Amino acid sequence: MTLKLRIRVGPSYDPSTLTTILPNNDDNPFLLTSEHFIGHICIRIRDYNGVVLPGQQVRRTSPWFDGNNEQYSIQVHGRFKGDKWTGDDIVFGNDFDQPIRLPPGSWIGLKILQFIDPGLEADVYSPKPWAYSPFLVTMNAIRLTIDNSPSFPPWPSPNGEHIAESISLLDQLPSFPSARRRYFSNKENRERLKITEDQVWDLDFFNAYIDFDKFAVKLPGFEIGVMKYWDGQPLRYVCKSRDASAIFFVVVFELIEEDETSE
Template sequence: MAENYLLQVTAGPSYDRSRHQVVPVNSPKTTSIESDFISADLNVRIQSYRGLPLSSPSTSSYFSLPLHAKNNDRYSISFSFSLKSTINGDDLVFGNDFDHPIRDRLPPGFKTAFRIVKWFIDPGLEGDVYADRPYLYGPLLSSINILHIGDKDKNCLTNENIDQKAGLVFVEGGCEDGMAQRKSKGIPCLEASRKKHFLNQENRSRWNWEAGREYGCDFFNPYLDFNGFLLRLPGFTLPIMKYWDGQSRRLVSSNYTGMFFMSSLSPSSLQKFKIKRRPKITNL
């Protein structure tokens, strides 16, 4: 069934597809997004990409970098952003949401799969997949794989972290000013320690995403295979297309007032990435 579909990736500042632009998957060229909330640049990479435009490379040198080769990562969305207003660390979330119910399309064993995801991938993930507008969100601070803190009011993060072949490539840490901020806030230097630190709500509440400061993030893993439309978890493989109901699956980052940016992957729109404020969470 998967072979009957092609992916297309678009990005824009809202759900309105007329405001989106096509993202050149696996290209080092960044896609820029500007809104009243945010200025952002992003790269999307998909291993064994089979989609639009048809001239797109099937892979990126990003996947040959030591970290990603070791992990056997299958996709990545890297983005740098600068907010127009300061947002508390507990209010910015990252995850998936849908426009319509999916409760009748959930596969057998979903609750087991979700427990694996919570234990193995993102312990901070929460939400309600049985709602009329289902969602699964985790705090951006603990969900994102890489967090790189840049300078304030200098707008140089993208240029300094661009790889001529791979595009935006960030490492955990920051520039001199960013590292000083991490130290002053007691944020661990290592990725796993930083993620664990921000699973604590009090620690998130003491942090602010500052207006005018640049941040670099990377989200990646080996579990989603967009070529075969498969979710591969330890001991569990789910054929996504078997349960797909035709609506987009969105990976979002958001706050209370609205979306900041979104990138949409679809058979021709399966997954979306956006930034918005945290909604009220109901645990599964």
């Protein structure tokens, strides 16, 4: 059995709302419109060799990967709807529908991730495991602009350009990620930030830990092949409200049989 990686994006957990997208499609990101969010989403995967739909051609990589060791990127450019959220209300992370098998020493990996992301909370031994962090803390890069125009601002990365960190207009923060993460690790600072519809958020989440080409997890000092622990569940990233009353967007990485390419 040959397995292929498929990427789907949508506004909810419901599989019928998810759309298969082409990774590394820098110049044509997916447009997601829902009750709670509107924006573009581009998924990038180094050495991608997964599912493409009829009429599409595989894009193995993106200029975004030039000069770095990252393995994948989830870049978002959009607005949160409703004028009712604070910076503490919106979280981003993973969840699963069933228990997951974990390799020995997984707790070490979790401690490493929590050191990198001080906002990360997780219960990986739950019947429905999860790991979430405030989006203001977990994102690798954030740029915030104010735009009151009725038209949506253009996608900022048609050639794989990186987001330049810029969030200083909120609280006179220095424009580098470590200062932003430190500042928003404080719950009161997150609660003071009001999320409004005139804000346009550029977000990029990426890391070098998951190698989708080798189906391996790479952490400092060791590499783990995941296939012997894999139980068929997808890796799902979700941006949602902390109380789960609103889902903003969902990104699903899943392995399917090679001929199973239809929606």
